[in-house]
Amino acid sequence: IAGITQAPTSQILAAGRRMTLRCTQDMRHNAMYWYRQDLGLGLRLIHYSNTAGTTGKGEVPDGYSVSRANTDDFPLTLASAVPSQTSVYFCASSEGQMYEQFFGPGTRLTVL
Amino acid sequence: DQQVKQNSPSLSVQEGRISILNCDYTNSMFDYFLWYKKYPAEGPTFLISISSIKDKNEDGRFTVFLNKSAKHLSLHIVPSQPGDSAVYFCAASLNRDDKIIFGKGTRLHILP
Numbered sequence: 155i156a157g158i159t160q161a162p163t164s165q166i167l168a169a170g171r172r173m174t175l176r177c178t179q180d181m182r183h184n185a186m187y188w189y190r191q192d193l194g195l196g197l198r199l200i201h202y203s204n205t206a207g208t209t210g211k212g213e214v215p216d217g218y219s220v221s222r223a224n225t226d227d228f229p230l231t232l233a234s235a236v237p238s239q240t241s242v243y244f245c246a247s248s249e250g251q252m253y254e255q256f257f258g259p260g261t262r263l264t265v266l
Numbered sequence: 267d268q269q270v271k272q273n274s275p276s277l278s279v280q281e282g283r284i285s286i287l288n289c290d291y292t293n294s295m296f297d298y299f300l301w302y303k304k305y306p307a308e309g310p311t312f313l314i315s316i317s318s319i320k321d322k323n324e325d326g327r328f329t330v331f332l333n334k335s336a337k338h339l340s341l342h343i344v345p346s347q348p349g350d351s352a353v354y355f356c357a358a359s360l361n362r363d364d365k366i367i368f369g370k371g372t373r374l375h376i377l378p
Contacts, residue, residue, distance in 0.1 A: 158309070189368075194275075196370035197310070197355060212365065244309050254300065255366065257309030 156180055158258035160245050166264045167235050175230040175261050177245030185248045186228040187212075187255065188220060190241040197244065203228055235265045269293050270358050272369035280377050285343040287372050289356030294337060296358040300366065301330060301341050304353045313354070314341070343374075351376045 161176045179186065188200040189212075199212030203222040217239060219231045228247075232239055242262050246255040271290045279285040287301075297318045302310040316323040316330045316339070323330050329342045343350055356369040 187365075194370060196272075197368040199365060199367075202365060213367075246309070254312040254315060257302075257311065259307070259309050 158245055158247055158256055160243075160258040160261050162261060163259070164262040164264075166266065167232075169236055169265055170234050173232045173235055173263070175232075175243055175245075175263070177228045177230070177258060178226050179228075179245075179247040179256075179258075180226065181247060181256065182225060183247035183249050183256070184225070185255075186222065187246040187248075188218070188228070188230045189244045189246065190214065190239075191244060191260075192241050200230065200243075235263075237265045239263065240265045268370075269296075270356055270367050270369040272354075272356050272372045274372050275370075276373040276375065278375040278377055279346050281348060282345045285341075285346045285350065285374055285376070287341040287343075287354050287356070287374065289339050289341075289369055291337050291339075291358050293358070293360070294334075295360055298359045299330070299332060299339050300357045300359075301328075302355040302357060302368075304355065304371070310355060346374075346376045348376050348378065350374060 158179045184205045187202045189197045198214050201220040203209045206225045209220050242260050244260045245258040248255045269292050300315040301313040303313045304310040314325050314328050332339045353371045353373045355371045357366045359366045
């Protein structure tokens, strides 16, 4: 059982480019989340999805978009990357918002 | 405005002794609290949780204490082991159906 997989593991991106971070879970969890982790700031919620077909904004949604076409996949898209989006991005899932979250291994993104 | 605060960025504890990680929160409506543990280059993993109707929850070497009047919770690890060296995130939610808000984390070093 893989749990949650994220791709790519790391990426260096030129500012202004479009980038999609992939997240797939095989636990059939209803809820999925995207966080960014920055030094000294902890984990901040970007977007979330309570169930397939629905999404919501978290604490820092600007510059990011998500989609939830099915239960397993929850891609995060940066339409036009900026250096301030340099961060480590974690995808997570849970059976519902009422349950503990399981995290993926993260994607380290550098925007130059 | 930071709703979940971990004021100690780092903590060093001798192996075999007790590690105490502290967390304060500002929103008295928080109803559910969690601790996550994170190793370098890995995603956070759920450690232990507590509901606001309790003041203590224990799981093996890990115990979480909740003081609602002081809006304070702490994680005790007894005895501390080398594998406990990690970053610990405190988190809270308004109820088990709501999004989780994370603190900035405390890096725990277990000294040999």
